[in-house]
Amino acid sequence: MSPPRLSRPRATAVAIASLLVLGASAPALAASRTAGKPTAAHAHAHHHPLPASYTIPGDKTYPEGIARQHGTPYFYVGSTSDGTIYRGDVHQPATKVFLPGGKDGRTSVAGMKTDRAGRLIVAGGATGKVFVYDTRTRALLHVFDTGRTDVFLNDVALAPNGDAYISDSVHPALWHITAAELKSKRVPLPLRVGVDLGKSPIDYNAGFNGNGLVVTGDGRYVLLSDYNDYAFYRIDIRTHEIVPIDLGGAKGISGDGLLLRGHTLTAVTELDHPEGQIATLKLSRDYTEAKLVRTLHGHGMHSPSTAAYDGHDLLIVNFQFQIADPKLPFNVVRVHTD
Incomplete structure (x- = not known):
């Protein structure tokens, strides 16, 4: 029996965020993520069945973000409680420590993605930082720092041109890192606001707001979920126009993590669903309506x-x-969607 769900006031969010900056073991905010096309290894999965789940070490890990690295068998998962990043191989049932927690000021991590150059881009939650690593050498390439304490950098999405966008669950901003900045040799670099969400239809209220996000295939829009309000928005990267996505009357659909293929949007959440919910939505051509x-x-x-x-x-x-007595071991599970 799951414990009763806790309320999510802003004060609680800020308090938990502060603990995470200090490296406390309390679980962090939800968030979330995309990436990865079918690989050759996966194409042979029917000959060699892949594990149904992948274990993650530790009894206070509270893993949140995941990145599947294209062209390799690897995926990466991060701990919100201490910032450890784990690497898994889709053929092996257990993950291993890839980057130890606390290093480089990485005391908590949320969403993450890998790009075509083999970089791992990691949202640092309440640290207000984005960390970028070389997956081949494990070297720290960049730290992009907001310089703020009133933020929670939650999810990462990559655009076709190589730019990265980062959602913020407590501060009304869509953060932006250009492909040129990711390639730069300069360290550290500031993290810049890409779109100010302060005066927009997105209502940043008590709790967790901007969360899962994806970039459309044409690179024109970011689709962002407002986690607490069961809402989704289309953000025009060029004009900064923000349009609510009409869900056609569908209720109870939230997006902690989002995935996008073509015009099919997949939203993952635990909000109101401790047993998990995966919602599949079909988007209109202009991404303003979803069925x-x-x-x-x-x-x-x-x-x-x-x-x-x-x-x-x-x-x-x-x-x-927020589950004080979690089901152990923590894990990643494989869900067939066909």
């Missing part, structure tokens, strides 16, 4: 946060946010 196609529950999920594509499967992170 709910189906929802999935269960499938080994326990208060999940987000997902990554692995071929036609989803790798779902069981975050178990």
Whole structure:
């Protein structure tokens, strides 16, 4: 039996965020993520069945973000409680420490993505920083710092041109790192606001707001979920116009983590669904309307946060946010979507 869900006032969010900056073991805010096309390894999965789940070490890990690295068998998962980053191989049932927690000031991590150059881009939650690593050498390449304490950098999305966008759950901003900045040799670099969400239809109120996000295939829009308000928005990267996405009357659809293929949007959440919910929505051509196609529950999920594509499967992170006595071991579960 799951414990009763805790309320999510801004004061609590700020308090938890402060603990995470100090490296406390309390779980962090939810968030979330995308990436990865079918790989050759996955194409042979019917000959060699892949594990149904992947264990993550530690009893206070509270893993939140995930990145599936294209062209390799690897995926990465991060701990909100101490900033450890783990690496898994889709063929092996256990993950291993890739980058130890606390190093480089990385005391908590949330969403993450890998880009085509083999960089791992990691949102640092309440640290207000984005960390960038070389997955081949494990070297720290960049620290992009907001310089603020009233932020929670939650999810990362990559645009076709190589730019990165980062959602913020407590401060009304969409943060932006250009492809040129990611390639730069300069360290550290400031993190800049890409779009100010302060005067927009997105209502930043008590609790967690901007969360899962994706960039459309044409690179023109960011689709952002407002986690607490069960809402989704289309943000024009060039004009900064923000338009609510009409869900056609569908209720209870939230996006802690988002994935996008073409005009099919997948939203993962534990909000109101400790058994997990995966919602599949079909978007209109201009991304302003969405029709709910189906929802999935269960499938080994326990208060999940987000997902990554692995071929036609989803790798779902069981975050178990705010659960004092989590189901151990923490893990990532494979969910077949066909």
